[in-house]
Amino acid sequence: MSAPGAPAGEPDTRSLARAWPERLRGVVNLVALDSVGSTQSLARRILDHHFSEDETPEPFAVAALEQTAGRGRRGRPWASAPGLGIWVSLALPFEDPGALQSLAPRVAVSLAETANRWVGGGCRLKWPNDLTHEGRKLGGVLIDAISRASGPSWAIVGLGVNHGHGADDLPTLQASSLVHAGGDPPPLPEALGELVAEVWSASGGEADWIERFRALSAHRPGDPLECETASGERVSGRFVGFDDLGHLRIESAEGPRTVTSGEVFG
Known part of the structure; x- marks a missing residue:
């Protein structure tokens, strides 16, 4: 838990828990932390512990205000400054392993559409699943799929979105944030909860996702x-x-x- 007396309005683990959407309560359990090496790695360790005990866990999310060893695709470091971004990993079971084939773009569509609501448009998807705004990176999706000999397959859906970074907070000149892009997103705890709820809904499958994915693409035919x-x-x-x-x-x-x-x- 954050220390008592944190400045008013500054996100802490209690505010993350309070803002957890009603539709996720009792369905997706939240693990909220001040700091962690990687939400993705911790989610995997939690799953592995359950599997080693022959247990089937409920869906859960690991969220942190800071990652000290955040990782992106291909193991690249992901800058995760404290209190400035949405750093969360959602562990979901899938009875049909085939559903995992299209999970990454479906999640990316949900991410881009939610971000567009917050910044007033202009967010695009650079294949396979980078979220950009006017060519600068806002966030991304990382999915680790886990197949098992018995029981459902699992996916750990990692979401990293720069939320409150100002110009001086951004890790590179090629990066942006929801605030820096001119948006007025919800406060960090509410934004995290809303995004996870949207991704949860998208993970169940939506028939028109591919048309939406194509429409949101940063790439155009002939490029x-x-x-x-x-x-x-x-x-x-x-x-x-x-x-x-x-x-x-x-x-x-x-x-x-x-x-x-x-x-x-x-």
Whole structure:
């Protein structure tokens, strides 16, 4: 818990708990911390403990006001300044492992649409799941999938969103925040709860998500594009679009390519 006497209005673990949405209470348990190495890593340790005891946990979220070892895609460090961002990991079971194939873009759609409400528009998705505003990074999604021999598969959905950073707080010149983008987002505890609730709803599947994903894309047909696949192969060409699972389609010099996992440069 935060120390008594924290400045009024400054987020603490109690305010995170109070702001937890009613529709999540009794459905998704909240672990709220002042500081943690990584919400994603802690969520995995919690799951592993339950699995080692042959237990099936309820869905839960790990939220922290600060991460000292936050990580993004491919293990990159993720700057997570105290009290300035939404740092949360949501652990969800899936009876149908096939649902995990489209989970990342579905979550990204929910993230972008929620952010657009708060900043008045202009948020786009850089494939596969980076949230940008006018070309500067606002946040992103990290998903760790866990398959088991028995019982449901699980996904840990990590969300990192720069919330209250001013210009001097941003980690790089290529970064932005909901406030720096000119938005008027809810206070951090309410914003975190609202975003998790929206992602929870999106995880159940929405029939029109792919059309919304395409509409929110920062990439336009014909744009020159270079990406690196999960296996390390470099692919360059022209952006064609996305298939029905949100996979990237490129027209390269060698012919059409579909990239299921990777990263776009630039």
